[in-house]
Amino acid sequence: MKIYEKAPAKINLMLDVLHKRADGYHEVEMIMTMVDLADRLEMYELPRDTIIISSQAGYIPLDEKNLAFQAAKLIKERYDVTRGVYIHLDKKIPVAAGLAGGSSDAAATLRGLNRLWGLNIDDEELQELGAELGSDVPFCVTGGTALATGRGEVLTKMPNPPQCWVVLAKPPINVSTAEVYGKLKIDENTKHPSSRRMQEALEQQSFAKVCQELGNVLEDVTLRLHPEVMQLKEAMLKLGADGVLMSGSGPTVFGLVSKESKVARIYNGLRGFCKEVYAVRLLT
Numbered sequence: 056m057k058i059y060e061k062a063p064a065k066i067n068l069m070l071d072v073l074h075k076r077a078d079g080y081h082e083v084e085m086i087m088t089m090v091d092l093a094d095r096l097e098m099y100e101l102p103r104d105t106i107i108i109s110s111q112a113g114y115i116p117l118d119e120k121n122l123a124f125q126a127a128k129l130i131k132e133r134y135d136v137t138r139g140v141y142i143h144l145d146k147k148i149p150v151a152a153g154l155a156g157g158s159s160d161a162a163a164t165l166r167g168l169n170r171l172w173g174l175n176i177d178d179e180e181l182q183e184l185g186a187e188l189g190s191d192v193p194f195c196v197t198g199g200t201a202l203a204t205g206r207g208e209v210l211t212k213m214p215n216p217p218q219c220w221v222v223l224a225k226p227p228i229n230v231s232t233a234e235v236y237g238k239l240k241i242d243e244n245t246k247h248p249s250s251r252r253m254q255e256a257l258e259q260q261s262f263a264k265v266c267q268e269l270g271n272v273l274e275d276v277t278l279r280l281h282p283e284v285m286q287l288k289e290a291m292l293k294l295g296a297d298g299v300l301m302s303g304s305g306p307t308v309f310g311l312v313s314k315e316s317k318v319a320r321i322y323n324g325l326r327g328f329c330k331e332v333y334a335v336r337l338l339t
């Protein structure tokens with residue numbers, strides 16, 4: 056039997072950092088949602104007790120460093136599964152982009168192997184397993200729109216934003232999440248976005264207010280390291296996006312666009328100087 060799972064990318068509509076914790080992680084408040092740009096996973100059982108990962112993408116690890124491998128290993132160990140699995144990753148989400156591609160692959164692996172091996176693990180337990188793999192994995196297990204607190208693993212469901220277009224642009228630079236958190240300084244000058252106001256915008260289904268409340272404290276760090284991210288933000292706004300923000304630790308910038316008629320102009324305008332541009336819908 057073959058199992059297929061879709062692993063969508065996330066964007067952070069707002070991302071606030073409250074403080075650094077004793078365990079080295081940062082206490083966050085983020086509202087995240089999924090977009091229709093997704094990796095596709097194909098999984099089937101192997102007669103031998105082994106985990107094999109393959110992918111058409113030449114630029115991700117295929118060994119135990121791969122988050123899908125780690126997810127398969129964790130579920131096998133925790134539920135005493137002695138059967139093996141072959142997992143093919145059809146990568147579509149740009150890597151190390153602030154879009155949680157690896158986390159979403161890990162979450163999709165947990166969901167898929169739960170089905171393949173009939174383990175009947177509920178979502179809450181899958182999220183707990185996910186938290187052992189990374190801070191964004193629990194959200195990716197169930198998706199939708201959620202407020203994430205703690206280090207990202209404490210989830211409260213939120214209404215989906217009003218449907219719109221999302222134009223994503225990833226500049227050709229690599230950003231390390233650990234480095235961005237490491238260089239972040241929270242002080243009295245920090246401009247904190249508000250999860251309460253973003254939540255109100257979602258409850259009111261106000262697209263204008265969602266755009267107005269977009270904010271990410273990690274932006275300042277990544278913009279300082281890579282000024283070209285700012286150029287992308289400015290270009291997107293100039294081309295007509297209604298709201299623009301960097302996702303996660305970056306470097307991907309997303310623009311929310313309500314009118315379909317504007318999307319082609321923004322997409323084509325950005326393609327002039329950025330190779331990786333996507334125009335997708337929210338996954339609502």
Ligand SMILES: C[C@@](CO)(OP(=O)(O)O)[C@H](O)COP(=O)(O)OP(=O)(O)OC[C@H]1O[C@@H](n2ccc(N)nc2=O)[C@H](O)[C@@H]1O
Nearest residue numbers: 079080081153154155189190191206232233236303304305
């Ligand atoms: C910034 C965010 C926003 O959604 O996403 P990305 O930019 O990675 O997509 C997340 O907080 C990233 O989540 P994730 O990528 O799963 O992070 P992890 O693997 O758990 O942690 C990577 C490193 O980031 C730092 N880290 C992560 C989460 C957190 N709340 N505080 C931290 O300080 C730690 O240094 C950790 O070693």
Ligand SMILES: Nc1ncnc2c1ncn2[C@@H]1O[C@H](COP(=O)(O)OP(=O)(O)O)[C@@H](O)[C@H]1O
Nearest residue numbers: 120121122150151152153154155156157158160
């Ligand atoms: N299945 C996977 N897909 C993408 N990247 C992976 C995967 N497994 C491990 N990685 C590694 O995880 C790191 C972060 O990748 P990714 O999850 O795409 O980015 P981000 O945390 O910025 O959203 C990369 O350095 C990549 O090599």
